[in-house]
Every structure is written in C-alpha cells, then in structure tokens.
Amino acid sequence: MSYNLSAIFSQPLKPPLFEPGEPRFWDDPYISKSILKAHLDQNHDGASRRNDEIEKTVRYLITSGLLKTGDRILDLGCGPGLYSSRLCIEGMKVTGIDLSLRSIDYARVQAEKDGHNIDYVCADFFDINYEGNFDAVLQVYGEICTFSEEKRDVLLSLIHRALKDNGIFIFDVSTRELHTREGLKNRWYLSEGGFWRPGRHLVLEEGFDYPENDTWLNQYIIVDEDETVKVYRLWLHDYSFETISTTLEKSGFKVEQAWNSLSGELYRKGGDWIAIAARKV
Numbered sequence: 480m481s482y483n484l485s486a487i488f489s490q491p492l493k494p495p496l497f498e499p500g501e502p503r504f505w506d507d508p509y510i511s512k513s514i515l516k517a518h519l520d521q522n523h524d525g526a527s528r529r530n531d532e533i534e535k536t537v538r539y540l541i542t543s544g545l546l547k548t549g550d551r552i553l554d555l556g557c558g559p560g561l562y563s564s565r566l567c568i569e570g571m572k573v574t575g576i577d578l579s580l581r582s583i584d585y586a587r588v589q590a591e592k593d594g595h596n597i598d599y600v601c602a603d604f605f606d607i608n609y610e611g612n613f614d615a616v617l618q619v620y621g622e623i624c625t626f627s628e629e630k631r632d633v634l635l636s637l638i639h640r641a642l643k644d645n646g647i648f649i650f651d652v653s654t655r656e657l658h659t660r661e662g663l664k665n666r667w668y669l670s671e672g673g674f675w676r677p678g679r680h681l682v683l684e685e686g687f688d689y690p691e692n693d694t695w696l697n698q699y700i701i702v703d704e705d706e707t708v709k710v711y712r713l714w715l716h717d718y719s720f721e722t723i724s725t726t727l728e729k730s731g732f733k734v735e736q737a738w739n740s741l742s743g744e745l746y747r748k749g750g751d752w753i754a755i756a757a758r759k760v
C-alpha cells in the first residue's frame with residue numbers, strides 16, 4: 480500500500496481506530512532485519528526485554544510453579560526464541576511461532592547450535608489450530624495490546640482452544656500510565672539509512688491518542704527518495720487490571736495471578752505493565 484505525497488493530504492489527519500497501515504512490518508524483508516537486531520540489542524528494550532530481565536522472568540515462572548519441567552509450552556510471537564530457548568533448557572517441550580522468517584531462522588540456527596529440540600514455526604498466530612495440546616501459552620511483551628477488541632477476542636479463543644483443560648495463559652499488557660508517561664511522538668528526521676530503510680529516507684513520526692478506547696497509535700510515514708510514501712501504524716490498546724480481567728472472563732479464563740512484570744514484581748495500581756497468569760476454566 481503506497482501513496483504518492485499528494486495522497487497524504489487527502490487523508491484524515493487522525494486515522495480511524497485500528498485502521499491498518501502497511502500490511503508488512505514484522506515480516507518485511509528489510510525491516511525484519513532491523514527488528515532482529517533490536518531483539519538482540521542489550522542497550523535497549525525496543526523489541527525484546529534485555530537478557531537479565533528475560534532470565535529473571537523464566538526463573539520466576541518456574542519458582543512460582545506456573546511452569547515446570549515436562550510442560551508443553553506454546554510461545555506465541557516467540558521472536559528469535561529468547562524465552563523458548565531458556566524454557567527448553569529447563570526441560571520444557573516448546574513450540575515457538577512467529578510471523579518473522581528472519582527471527583525464526585535465527586532461532587532455528589541457535590537451537591541447532593545449542594542442541595535444543597524446539598519446534599519453531601514461521602506462521603501467523605491467527606492461523607493456529609491446536610486443540611488441548613499445551614499446558615501453557617506464553618505471549619510476552621504486550622503483543623495482545625496490538626489488536627482491536629474484535630481481533631483480540633479471536634486470538635483469545637484460539638489460545639483457549641490450544642490449552643489443555645486447566646492450562647495457563649501467561650502474558651503482559653501495557654497500561655495507560657506507561658503511554659501517558661512516554662507522551663505522544665511528534666518528530667521528523669532525514670536518515671541516511673537505518674531502521675526503516677537501507678538508503679536515504681524521510682521519517683514523519685506522529686502519535687495519536689484515543690482516550691475513550693484506551694488506545695494509542697504510533698504512526699510512521701516513510702518517504703523514499705523516489706517520493707514513494709508508506710504509512711506504518713503500530714496500534715496499542717492499553718488495559719487496567721479491571722479491563723483485562725473482564726476481557727479474560729468473557730473468553731473463558733480466570734485471572735489467577737497479576738504482577739507488574741512477568742519477572743514477579745508485586746502488583747500495584749499505576750504501574751507501566753500488568754503481567755497476568757490466567758487459567759482456562
């Protein structure tokens with residue numbers, strides 16, 4: 480979906496809620512390379528959290544008894560396998576699914592090198608068709624926030640179906656507090672090559688708030704040297720403990736535990752993140 484510059488001026492300034500931008504972001508051949516680099520970068524938490532936090536999370540999920548040796552785990556949106564590989568070391572049988580072939584290829588090479596038996600699948604997690612296969616489904620780093628309520632409910636029903644009876648869904652969501660603290664993006668820059676493109680391009684970055692829907696949009700308009708314009712939209716639906724609990728209940732889950740981080744930080748209202756373990760009922 481490309482525009483020319485003049486078409487930009489005929490669009491509404493504030494896009495309608497959850498109107499999609501470019502269909503390819505995670506699996507774009509160039510951008511996915513930048514994302515993989517970001518997943519592995521230990522200087523920021525741009526695409527994945529840093530290794531020490533990931534290790535803390537895996538340790539916490541095991542010591543708290545939520546995950547145990549022998550469990551069958553489905554890691555949805557596994558990226559380059561930073562959690563899957565550690566869960567495999569702890570004796571779990573892991574399936575990792577991700578849209579990005581770049582990340583899945585990296586994860587497969589690492590698994591081969593380390594002798595890990597992990598089933599990495601390059602697929603859209605909306606296409607999963609499991610039925611009662613998993614003790615736990617993991618979805619880390621707010622992936623569920625990126626969907627409209629309708630799509631989220633579809634995903635929750637697929638997760639519910641994939642779990643064994645009494646299985647557990649472990650994930651995290653961002654809160655409105657996080658985005659209020661970070662503020663709305665609004666800047667432009669000319670780049671010689673970077674995250675979005677290998678060559679010279681213009682980036683117009685703008686944030687939009689939809690407070691009545693607890694939703695934010697980070698929009699990136701990328702203009703290439705030939706004046707082709709592409710619009711990328713990263714939507715984020717925030718949750719409070721109340722809204723995520725009600726959502727889960729409607730989808731057949733019961734919240735068993737909540738924290739401020741998957742590494743076990745005690746829950747307090749007003750935190751940036753809410754981590755949840757929800758039992759299939």
Ligand SMILES: C[S@@+](CC[C@H](N)C(=O)[O-])C[C@H]1O[C@@H](n2cnc3c(N)ncnc32)[C@H](O)[C@@H]1O
Pocket residue numbers: 505506518526527528555556557558559561562576577578579582602603604605618619620622
């Ligand atoms: C924010 S990253 C988190 C990756 C990983 N969970 C972590 O924390 O290291 C989100 C991941 O979800 C994947 N993803 C996004 N939409 C997807 C979809 N529809 N199906 C499968 N994977 C998807 C992306 O490719 C990306 O690897």
